[in-house]
Amino acid sequence: MRWPLIASLLAFGCSLSLHASDSANVAALAESYDHPSLAPAARVEGLSIGIGHMTFELTSGSAAAVSAGNQIVGLFFRGTGRYVYETADTDEATIVAFESKKILGKTAEKQGDTLTIRSDFTELYLLTGKVPIPDLTAGGGGSLDEHFKKHQEKFSRVRLMPSSHLLIRQRLDRPVSLVAVAEIDAADAAVYVYDTIESKSEELIGFTHRREIANRELASAWFPAIVSEQPIGRSGRSFVEPAYLLADLDYTLTAGDREAATLSITETIVPRTIPQISYRFDLLSNVWDTNGRSRELHLLSVRDEAGHDVPFHFAKNSLIVGLPQKTKDPFKLHFEIAGDFLFHPHSDSFWELGTEAWFPQPDLNGQYYTIHSIVKVKQPYTAFAPGDTVARRQEGDYNVVENRLDKPVQFAVVLAGKYGVSEEKHEDITIRVATYASQNDHAMKQLSNLAYKMIKFYESWLGPFPFKEFNIIEIHELGFGQAPPATMFITKEAFNPLYGEDNQIFSKGINERFAHEIAHQYWGHVVKMGSAEEQWITEAFAEYSASLVIKRLRGQSSYDSLLSTWRANANDAARISPIPLANRLSVPEDQGRAFLDRTFLIYDKGAYILAVLNRQVGDTKFLTFMRSLQGMFAWKYLTTIDIAKVMQKVDDGKDYGPFFERYYWGTEMPTMPKN
Ligand SMILES: [Zn+2]
Structure with missing residues (x-):
């Protein structure tokens, strides 16, 4: 359990269920600890x-x-x-x-x-x-x-x-x-x-x-x-076996008037290790809207497969559920949630349930779920969820979308709003571009083609693109991208040349960000991180993959200039922390600086290490290394220990332990070999 990560968004709401006194009464027990x-x-x-x-x-x-x-x-x-x-x-x-x-x-x-x-x-x-x-x-x-x-x-x-x-x-x-x-x-x-x-x-x-x-x-x-x-009793560098896997998420989200919502969720839980009676989940107690107002998530009930209430205790972003008896067999739990948590950022015409815990879920090492979703939103809103579209239909005042994603993923998201949508089938992949507030045909066409070009480039050395449909959704803000499964959230400068690449606030060009977010479908979803310590597996690998797109599109000098930016940024931060612990960085008097240093380590130093490896072994071996990671660890959790082993295999048995020891687990900066 990642206490502090969970904790940064906590509320103090608390709800109890005191039914089913014959089962493990976690509700009564929690009450006794509360008093x-x-x-x-x-x-x-x-x-x-x-x-x-x-x-x-x-x-x-x-x-x-x-x-x-x-x-x-x-x-x-x-x-x-x-x-x-x-x-x-x-x-x-x-x-x-x-x-x-x-x-x-x-x-x-x-x-x-x-x-x-x-x-x-x-x-x-x-x-x-x-x-x-x-x-x-x-x-x-x-x-x-x-x-x-x-x-x-x-x-x-x-x-x-x-x-x-x-x-x-x-x-x-x-x-x-x-x-x-x-x-x-x-x-x-x-x-x-x-x-x-x-x-x-x-x-x-x-x-x-x-x-x-x-x-x-x-x-x-x-x-x-x-x-x-x-x-305790394990290596800090290896994968931690979770208490259980969340193996399937099946939900219906109904957006009511204004910002109210009901969520009806069925989860398939697969216990690991020993038979257990109590199961703990992360679940947001509330979300804070852009006015600083708290929007609570009310957990109305938790039921087992037979429809019986099971006792639970939900407080401070954590939910504990007690079953009637210990089990190590897979089972289902049904949750009913309600609240006015679909807030509209800055009163814009959209809402988003993002990568935070808006449904009950384990930590990263237990998030391994397929998804079936039905999302109902009042017209004129359109909703988007990851995966293959089963159906889009109208039911009375509602626009309904049903999706299915049959690969194990993390980070389920939903977004809905006033969007213009354009959809294009490029051979085997449907790319859907959604622009905020109005249809922007020119941008849609351009982004759809650019995405497909990048996907084809990645496929040539990372393997087939993992999803049949890909959503590119404009976020009505500036300066970031995010990559949930089969999805890219990207801010408005990608859609409008007015906010384009000359915008000096954001040092990296939109092409690079676009390539980075697409690369996350490989680094983050096909190959997964099992803990915050392994985040470079998603960020540095996506960053480096993007740099190879930039090299292809813009030539060697653009690639070289990315490398020197990474090196300069990494040099600043390297002494404070090794890459795996950078998520711990906290500086009370300057959290902005701490966040920047964290980024310089996980993204920049991580990507620089990959650039050094690439130069050391040459393109052929390096691309084999990237492809091998994607092949051997497809739909699995990857660890840096395994990365070093794969590098060793690709480079004729050379021991890469010392390299990662110094530059990844340690705080040294590698030097770039001369060409
Ligand atoms: Zn990223």
Whole structure:
């Protein structure tokens, strides 16, 4: 589970289902964690609690046992304390040193390969499964009730999923596994998570604030920032087996008047690893519209295949569902969702359900679903969803579109609005271009031809284009592109020469962005990333593929100028973090800079590494390498470990381990070999 990534958009809405008391009642359990009770406090002195690489030293003060229902689940301490956290994971050393200072204001002390972070604290709320809690029955510590209440209020601003969801999963499905969540109140507050169940890692998380935001809830929120994340009992470089796969998504979305919608969803879940009774999903509690108003998603019901209600708890962008019994066989769940979440950005005539979790879904490593969708929108809106068109029809006031996508994908999206549509069949691929507000025949024709030309170029060395229909949809904004399956969202400068390539705000030309987004159908969908650490597999590979299009269209000098931009950008950011951990970058006083550095690493340094490899081995071997990745890992998750192995195979057995060690896992910049 990627706590901080999930967390950046959290709301505090909460809904409960208390039906079906005979099944695993995750709703009642979550309720008991939401309303914990505190025993009388005991005086403590010189007490030490060790979990993973963390030690909490309760130097002196009072502590009381915390119960959820009738079970002791942790303790609350107040007084003088100190934590000592160590990381011995050399892959993260550079970024831990950087973020420890930026986020916690602490210098991580280096000794050998170990970095140590120490901090004093005044309060500690520790929730655990299977971590022994010291005996606190001696008394003499008075009551901590008031302080405990204040602590909970304070930490309710933390935008992380409810800790109860991890603790409940441990209690119901993995009772022998150790888990812990600790809220640490200090000059710089932090949360420590020991998760042997989902992320299989331990994390030290600090917080940043965005007090300038007009919305009061967001202005007072604590946004998580990872200081350290160490794998537990696994290599940090390998694919993490998910608890389950989302294998099929079947939904009907009905857009009502204005911005109301109902979503009726049936999901096919395939459990992995052990039989489980509880299943956790990411699901947005709300979306924020462009006026800063919160639009909630109300989860009305969760039912099993027989139509029986199953208990669930939904809060802070996380949903946990309890089945009647443990299962390792595939099963279906049915969700009903309603709300006014189809907001119109800046009051424009469209809405979008994008790549965020608008339906219940696992993390990237479990998103592997085919899609059947029916989308009903009031005329004159037209809706678009990925996949083959089963039917477009009118039903009363509604325009209806039904789609089917029979390849396993991530990132299902839907968009609808006032669009002009033109469709062209180029041999085996139908390219549909949708222009915002009006029909723009000239741009449509041009973009359709350009897309097809690029697809044909990619097919010659990446293999057949993966989808029979491809939607290119104008987004009524400036400066970005996005590539959901079988889809390109691209902003208006692609459709209008007035906003065209001379626009200096966006340094890269529209052709390059267009080529990048098309390449994502290969790098991102055919071959997938299983975690945020592997994002260069989508971004750097799409970027480099696009540069080969540019070389073909514009010649060597345009390609060379892309290379020098990448090198210059990467040089700036390389020392801060290795590529795989760049998504962790957070700089409280300058998040814009942090985002830029992240981009310079994942896109620019990543693409530059590929350019160096290309120059080293020559075009023939390099294109074989790209084609082999597409062939061997088609509709699979790819890891960088496998990338190095494939490169080795293609280059006559030469060991590429050291190359990736220095430039990908490490912070060095490679040098371009002379031609
Ligand atoms: Zn991209």
